[in-house]
Ligand SMILES: [Fe+2]
């Protein structure tokens with residue numbers, strides 16, 4: 001009697017423990033694993049299967065261990081012992097599986113497992129609906145007892161509530177995910193370049209976060225990203241440039257230091273200058289045809305120089321002087337004094353870095369603040385509250401010289417730091433940027449190294465990125 005009481009207490013204690021464990025995870029895969037292990041242990045069974053009823057497809061599905069993960073299997077809801085339990089809504093204690101008409105012998109044949117005894121119990125939602133079946137297989141000694149039946153009933157009640165909660169939460173996450181993906185697609189309709197960039201940043205961020213998780217050395221030895229954490233990071237990555245929807249398309253797609261229509265304006269102006277010069281020459285008797293030709297040749301050379309300086313890149317002092325001379329050369333066209341080159345055109349052409357003027361760059365930079373404004377307006381569940389912060393910190397720099405807030409290393413969340421590295425890595429290796437050539441993976445790693453030394457990005461992350469193989473850093477056909 002005393003021994004039996006002790007065993008009962010032990011079981012109750014383990015059941016309580018299971019209830020605490022179940023409430024500690026919302027991940028369906030982990031729940032399945034936990035339930036299977038704990039139920040087998042509590043009932044002294046060799047194996048436990050959990051089947052969930054999918055009313056829309058009239059199927060039962062389960063997760064089975066496969067390699068390091070779990071894969072989903074599906075069976076028609078009226079088949080097997082699980083189907084029988086689901087249909088009748090009653091517990092079933094099978095003492096000899098092969099003698100039961102509902103037992104599916106082919107499953108044993110496929111898995112190599114030999115089923116002897118089965119204890120199947122329905123799982124019910126809070127509204128009493130049958131939502132699935134939990135099955136303990138092969139009692140290690142004898143058959144499943146009445147005590148086991150009571151125990152499995154308690155476990156099934158706990159399991160039903162936990163699974164229902166985790167499905168609700170997963171459903172909410174799925175909803176967010178589909179909403180985020182749909183927004184990113186909408187962004188792609190307007191701006192294909194940012195769309196591709198966004199998808200790749202999510203890919204690189206995931207690779208880097210997994211490398212951090214696997215890293216056994218300081219400062220990452222205590223940092224682990226669970227699959228849930230990685231999913232949140234992916235959301236932040238997909239949304240990090242959502243603010244670009246407010247940046248004028250012309251600036252987003254700007255290729256050279258001047259827009260095409262501005263170059264066309266210069267070409268037309270030069271034609272007008274030539275025409276005015278021709279008229280002037282004719283008015284003066286048209287004698288100096290040679291001088292007029294030389295004049296046109298000089299203008300053509302100037303125009304060629306302008307075309308040569310259009311792509312982003314440094315400008316020599318000599319070229320700068322020629323441009324300066326153009327600004328100061330005034331022609332009289334249609335009764336108006338017109339400089340050969342305007343101040344504005346000059347400022348664009350002498351840009352030493354990139355293709356944007358300061359004003360245009362400010363407009364571009366504003367996208368991060370917009371990312372924040374857009375995301376901060378969304379009502380995020382508690383678990384996802386940090387996403388706006390992570391997404392809008394991808395242009396912060398470790399030394400505090402970044403934007404929009406000028407945060408320093410300790411103030412930038414690790415997720416933001418990961419996004420910063422992934423963002424730069426893609427900017428360097430992307431093939432679809434009209435204004436610059438692609439760097440190879442090793443060139444990009446070197447440039448990142450330089451940026452880490454300069455205090456812009458996390459040096460430990462860059463070092464880790466450096467250890468990733470080329471194939472890990474080739475997103476290929478990855479899509480949302
Ligand atoms: Fe950005």
Ligand SMILES: [Fe+2]
Nearest residue numbers: 197240241423
């Ligand atoms: Fe970006």
